[in-house]
Amino acid sequence: MTTRFSFELGAVDGAARTGVIRTPRGEVRTPAFMPVGTAGTVKAMLPESVRATGADILLGNTYHLMLRPTAERIDRLGGLHRFMNWERPILTDSGGFQVMSLAGLRKLTEEGVRFSSHIDGSKHLLTPERSMEIQRLLGSDIVMCFDECPALPADDAEVARAMRLSMRWAVRSKEAFGDRPGHALFGIMQGGVTRELREESASALKEIGFDGYAVGGLAVGEGQEAMFGVLDYAPGFLPEDKPRYLMGVGKPDDIVGAVKRGIDMMDCVLPSRSGRTGQAFTRHGVVNIKNARHADDPRPLDEACGCPACRGYSRAYLHHVFRAGEMISGMLLTWHNLQYYQDLMAGMREAIAAGRFDAWEAAFHAGRAEGDIPPL
Numbered sequence: 001m002t003t004r005f006s007f008e009l010g011a012v013d014g015a016a017r018t019g020v021i022r023t024p025r026g027e028v029r030t031p032a033f034m035p036v037g038t039a040g041t042v043k044a045m046l047p048e049s050v051r052a053t054g055a056d057i058l059l060g061n062t063y064h065l066m067l068r069p070t071a072e073r074i075d076r077l078g079g080l081h082r083f084m085n086w087e088r089p090i091l092t093d094s095g096g097f098q099v100m101s102l103a104g105l106r107k108l109t110e111e112g113v114r115f116s117s118h119i120d121g122s123k124h125l126l127t128p129e130r131s132m133e134i135q136r137l138l139g140s141d142i143v144m145c146f147d148e149c150p151a152l153p154a155d156d157a158e159v160a161r162a163m164r165l166s167m168r169w170a171v172r173s174k175e176a177f178g179d180r181p182g183h184a185l186f187g188i189m190q191g192g193v194t195r196e197l198r199e200e201s202a203s204a205l206k207e208i209g210f211d212g213y214a215v216g217g218l219a220v221g222e223g224q225e226a227m228f229g230v231l232d233y234a235p236g237f238l239p240e241d242k243p244r245y246l247m248g249v250g251k252p253d254d255i256v257g258a259v260k261r262g263i264d265m266m267d268c269v270l271p272s273r274s275g276r277t278g279q280a281f282t283r284h285g286v287v288n289i290k291n292a293r294h295a296d297d298p299r300p301l302d303e304a305c306g307c308p309a310c311r312g313y314s315r316a317y318l319h320h321v322f323r324a325g326e327m328i329s330g331m332l333l334t335w336h337n338l339q340y341y342q343d344l345m346a347g348m349r350e351a352i353a354a355g356r357f358d359a360w361e362a363a364f365h366a367g368r369a370e371g372d373i374p375p376l
Contacts, residue, residue, distance in 0.1 A: 002022045002023065002024060003024055003181065003182055004022075004024075004181055004182055005021070005022065005023050005141070005142075005182060005183065005184040005211055006021070006022045007019055007020070007021050007022070007211075007212065007241065007242055007243045008020045008022070009240070009241060010353065011352050011353040011355070012352070013351070013352045013355050013356070013357040013358075014260070014357060014358070015235070015236075015260065015261050015262040016031075016259050016260050016261075016262065016348070016352045016357045017030075017031075017262060017264065017352065018030060018031070018349050018352045018353055019243065019264060021057075021089075021212075021243055023089045023141045023142075023182065023184070024141075024182040025081070025087060025088055025089045025090075025141055026056065026087075026088045026089055027056065028056040028057045028089055028265075029056055029345075029349060030243060030264040030265060030349075031255075031259045031263065031264055031265070031266070031345055031348055031349060031352075032056060032057060032264065032265050032266070032345060033055070033255065033265075033266050033267070033268075033341045033342065033344070033345050034055070034057050034058060034059045034091060034265065034266065034267040035050055035053075035055050035058055035059070035267075035271070035272065035338055035341075036058075036059045036061075036267055036268065036269045036272065037058045037059060037060050037061075037084065037086070037090075038060070038061045038064050038269070039061065039064045039065065039068070040060065040065060040074075040080065040083060040084040041084060042058065042272055042334075042338070043272050043273075043276065043330075043334065044272065044275065044276060044327075044330045044331045044334040044335075045272070045331070045334055045335065045338065047084065047085045047086045049335060050086075050338065051086075051088065053307070053335070053338045053339045053341075053342045054339075054342035054343070054345075054346060055338065055342055056088060056089065057088060057089040057090065057091060057141075057142075058086055058088070058089075058090050058091070059090070059091050059092070059093065059267045060080055060084075060090050060091070060092045060093075060138065060140065061092065061093055061095070061098065062092050062093055062094055062095035062098075062131060062134050062135060062138070062144075063093075063095035063098035063099060063126075064098070065080070065092075065134070065138060066095065066124070066126075066134050067117050067119055067122075067124075068119060071133075071134040071135075071137035071138055072137060074137065074138055075137040075138070075139075079137075079138065079139030080092075080138040080139050080140070081139060089141040089142065090138075090139075090140055090141055090142070091140065091141065091142035091143075091144070091265075091267075092135045092138055092140040092142070092143060092144065093144050093247070094131045094135070094143075094144040094145060094146040094147060094173075094188075095126055095131055095134070095146070096113075096126075096131070096146050096147045096148060096149060097149050097216075097247075097248070099113045099115050099126055100113070100148060100149050100150070100151075102115050102116070102118065105118065108148065110165070110168075111125075111127055112125055112126050112127030112128065112130070112146070113125070113126050113127075126146070127146065127172075128145070128146040128169045128170075128172035128173040128176060129172060129176040131145075131146040131173065132146075132173055132176035132177050133176070136180070140183070141182075141183060141184065142183075142184045142185075142186060142211075142212070143177060143183060143184065143185050143186070144185075144186050144188060144214065145166075145169065145170045145173040145174070145185065145186065145187050145188050145210075146169050146172075146173050147166035147169060147170070147188045147190060147216060148162045148165050148166050148169070148190070149162070149190065149216055149217050149220065150162045150192070150217070150220075151220050151221050152192060152193065152217070152220050152221045152222040152226075153221065153222065154192060156192070156194055156197070159190075159191060159192035159194060159197060159217075160191075160194075160197055162190060163190040163191045163192075163197050163200070163201050163217075166188065166190045166201070167190075167201060167204040167205070170187050170188070170204070170205060170208055171208055173185065173187075174187075174208050174209070174210070184211035184212060185210055185211055186210055186211060186212040186213060186214050186243075186245060187205035187208060187210035187212075187213050187214065188205075188213075188214040188215075188216040188247070189201045189202050189205060189213060189214065189215050189216060189217075189234065189237070189238070190216050190217045191217065192217055192222075193222055193226050193229065193230055195230075195233060198230065198233070198234050198237060199237050202234070202237035202238055203237075205238075206238075206239060210242070211242065212242050212243040212244070212245060212265075213238040213239065213242055213243070213244055213245070214244075214245040214246070214247050215230070215231070215234050215235065215238075215244065215245070215246050215247065215263070216247050218230060218231075218246065218247070218248075218249065219247075219248045219249045219250050219254070220248075224253075224254060224257070227249075227254070228257050228261065231246070231257070231258055231261040231262075231263065232261060235261060235262035235263060236262070243264045243265055244262060244263050244264045244265070245263070245264065245265040245266070246258050246263045246265070246266050247266075247267065248267065248268060249266050249267075249268055250266065250268050250270065251268075251270060252281060252340075252341070252344060253365075255341075255344065255345075256344070256348065256361060256364055259348050259352075260357070260361060270337075271334065271337035271338050271340070271341050272334045272337065272338065274286075274333075274337055275330055275332075275333035275334030275335075275336065275337045275338075276330040276333070276334065278290040278322045278329070278333065279333070279337075280301050280302075280309075280318075280333050280336050280337060280340075281336075281337050281340045281341070282301055282302040282305075282340065283302060283304065283367060284367045285367065287301055287315070289301075289315065289318045289319050289322050289329075289333065290319070290322055290323065291319075292319075294315040294316060294318070294319040295316055295319050295320070296316055297314065297315040297316050297319075298314045298315070298316060299314065299315055300313070300314065300315070301315060301318070301336055302336075302340070305336065305339060305340065305343070306339070307335050307336045307339035307340075308332065308335055309332035309333060309335055309336040310336060313332060318332060318333065347360065347364075348360065
């Protein structure tokens with residue numbers, strides 16, 4: 001098994017590409033979707049169940065874990081992998097996005113961000129150096145630079161200020177990360193929806209040098225059309241031989257559009273959050289299992305899906321347990337959604353490798369990428 005981090009580019013079809021990220025804890029097939037384990041768990045799922053869907057890597061959250069149970073406690077207990085019983089790769093975000101979302105509870109300076117915990121009001125200072133320390137204590141395989149992510153829309157002056165501060169923080173993050181064989185540090189491109197700022201950010205990151213590069217500052221209010229507009233050029237500003245990660249995205253059609261434009265990695269809470277609120281993603285769109293129309297429906301959510309929810313339970317049963325407030329509802333629907341997302345990624349990897357991504361994408365949008373089932 002490898003003792004270092006590496007990325008091998010595989011097939012390329014247009015801008016879409018496959019590859020393999022190699023880490024000491026295992027390989028990650030790209031394009032990859034990372035389920036989100038915010039507080040050390042993918043909600044409603046056992047780790048072995050997440051792995052059974054085909055997930056190669058999980059995402060953990062620096063902000064939430066630093067507050068509870070604390071990175072120091074996790075370190076004393078053997079690191080995040082042991083703590084949450086997931087021995088495969090883990091990527092942790094830097095905490096920057098969550099801290100920036102604490103409107104009225106934070107103060108931003110060149111040093112970092114002072115903020116009050118949303119849990120108990122305790123005071124904290126998160127800097128590039130502290131973010132690197134927390135992620136080291138957690139034992140993350142892929143560490144993210146500390147950055148500022150302004151909400152959109154915002155004027156160019158504000159976006160430029162935040163981007164340039166993030167680039168200065170990227171230098172400090174790289175210095176604080178140090179030399180950690182087997183672990184990787186990713187830089188984060190900022191710049192809103194302005195091409196010149198995105199190019200300036202990418203140039204600064206490449207000069208610093210990272211193991212991978214994220215496209216940050218999207219899916220923060222700009223809308224899909226604007227996001228795709230940025231992705232039409234932004235991945236091309238980044239090194240071809242390094243993984244490209246689009247942070248916090250997203251809906252299935254967002255993911256397909258991002259892969260089409262050269263993105264290798266994505267994460268989002270949507271499949272698990274939707275499962276807990278009665279929504280299931282299928283090849284023909286979203287099923288709202290709470291709707292009365294499902295009360296007498298003996299069909300599975302998706303006849304082509306191999307998850308436990310589809311193999312063993314009807315829509316009528318899933319409707320019943322959701323309406324009854326039973327925990328099994330969130331468990332089964334989350335499992336199904338995570339399976340759908342991993343099947344989506346596997347389908348794209350196969351299509352890219354075969355040089356037929358455009359045909360696969362057309363079938364996906366037609367609602368028949370994996371065959372045909374009766375209408376929802």
